[in-house]
Amino acid sequence: MILTGSKIKEEVKKGNITIGPFSVEQVNPNSYNYRLGSVLKVFDKFDGNKSVFREISIPEEGYVLEPRKMYLATTKEIIGSSKYAMSLIGRSSMGRYGLFLQCSANLGHTTSKHRWTLEIVATMPIRLYPEMIIGQVSFWKNYGAVKKYSGQYGFLNHPQESFAPDKQENYDSNRK
Amino acid sequence: MILTGNKIIEEVESGKIEITPFDKSRITTNSYDLSLGETIIRYKTEIIDPKVETPYEEIKIPSDGMVLNLGDFVLGHSNERIGSDFYVPMIHGKSGTARMGLFVHVTADLIDIGSHGVTTFQLYATLPVRLHVGMLISQVSFWVPFGDIVLYKGKYQNSTGPKPSMTYKDFKYDIFKKD
Numbered sequence: 530m531i532l533t534g535s536k537i538k539e540e541v542k543k544g545n546i547t548i549g550p551f552s553v554e555q556v557n558p559n560s561y562n563y564r565l566g567s568v569l570k571v572f573d574k575f576d577g578n579k580s581v582f583r584e585i586s587i588p589e590e591g592y593v594l595e596p597r598k599m600y601l602a603t604t605k606e607i608i609g610s611s612k613y614a615m616s617l618i619g620r621s622s623m624g625r626y627g628l629f630l631q632c633s634a635n636l637g638h639t640t641s642k643h644r645w646t647l648e649i650v651a652t653m654p655i656r657l658y659p660e661m662i663i664g665q666v667s668f669w670k671n672y673g674a675v676k677k678y679s680g681q682y683g684f685l686n687h688p689q690e691s692f693a694p695d696k697q698e699n700y701d702s703n704r705k
Numbered sequence: 706m707i708l709t710g711n712k713i714i715e716e717v718e719s720g721k722i723e724i725t726p727f728d729k730s731r732i733t734t735n736s737y738d739l740s741l742g743e744t745i746i747r748y749k750t751e752i753i754d755p756k757v758e759t760p761y762e763e764i765k766i767p768s769d770g771m772v773l774n775l776g777d778f779v780l781g782h783s784n785e786r787i788g789s790d791f792y793v794p795m796i797h798g799k800s801g802t803a804r805m806g807l808f809v810h811v812t813a814d815l816i817d818i819g820s821h822g823v824t825t826f827q828l829y830a831t832l833p834v835r836l837h838v839g840m841l842i843s844q845v846s847f848w849v850p851f852g853d854i855v856l857y858k859g860k861y862q863n864s865t866g867p868k869p870s871m872t873y874k875d876f877k878y879d880i881f882k883k884d
Contacts, residue, residue, distance in 0.1 A: 582859075593752055627811055656753065661755065
């Protein structure tokens with residue numbers, strides 16, 4: 530079951546959902562509108578093993594994204610829940626501009642709590658402004674006992690590129 | 706919880722789900738298939754700026770179809786009017802559409818409860834693809850909400866065709882305002 534806006538407000542009050550800063554105006558009928566942070570990581574080069582990014586502050590007059598190239602950013606808000614699973618997506622007003630906010634990795638684990646890293650891809654050149662409302666997060670009831678999140682990203686508050694190791698030997702144990 | 710196809714039929718009949726026109730043969734196990742309408746919107750600008758209205762052109766898909774090239778982004782719409790005051794709709798591509806490399810939304814699959822109208826497709830082609838009016842391009846699923854319902858009253862309500870983004874006239878709050 531997906532939480533309604535009223536339920537999201539209730540659970541923020543009870544502390545079962547964290548959204549900080551929280552603004553009632555950003556509550557939708559079944560999601561919460563989050564803002565873009567003010568830091569962007571721009572792809573610089575591929576070093577043969579992994580992508581290297583350089584970090585910039587998004588200026589007040591905005592920053593134009595080039596199409597078909599991924600940028601990393603974060604939500605302005607710290608978002609998490611001890612009780613619900615989350616799905617973080619774009620908002621329809623940005624989808625209508627052809628802006629992807631993540632690369633098919635929308636699922637947020639119960640008990641993670643942080644500024645989410647966004648994987649932003651523009652299909653057309655678009656100007657983004659710091660702290661603009663850019664996407665939505667929805668909250669979902671769990672079925673089954675919750676195991677505490679033990680991943681490596683769910684507590685980070687800065688745009689974080691992949692930690693995936695770049696050497697084959699690191700994956701050998703996954704082979705049958 | 707997600708509704709089954711049988712439950713979607715029941716709720717269309719009881720009036721709790723709106724799908725117009727409705728054709729039972731388009732019900733799948735967990736969704737309903739949506740067809741592509743004839744109007745396409747293409748933005749006419751070098752750089753999109755969400756603070757200002759973006760110029761666009763409206764195109765009718767001709768009878769022999771319309772080709773999207775790799776990298777093209779346009780807006781389309783469903784022929785069907787959809788919505789519910791009781792369930793949360795979610796838009797998906799059909800696997801047949803996805804296998805052509807075509808996105809039908811750009812990470813914006815969630816529809817607000819209480820939103821009614823034809824849905825706008827965010828069409829992004831990763832390979833060349835020919836669009837035809839009436840092709841079954843997308844599917845909508847319905848999900849059970851948890852908590853008191855407050856219905857959608859937003860700016861895209863009662864859309865009758867593709868609706869370009871209206872960030873420039875967000876009246877509810879200033880989306881660019883800093884706290």
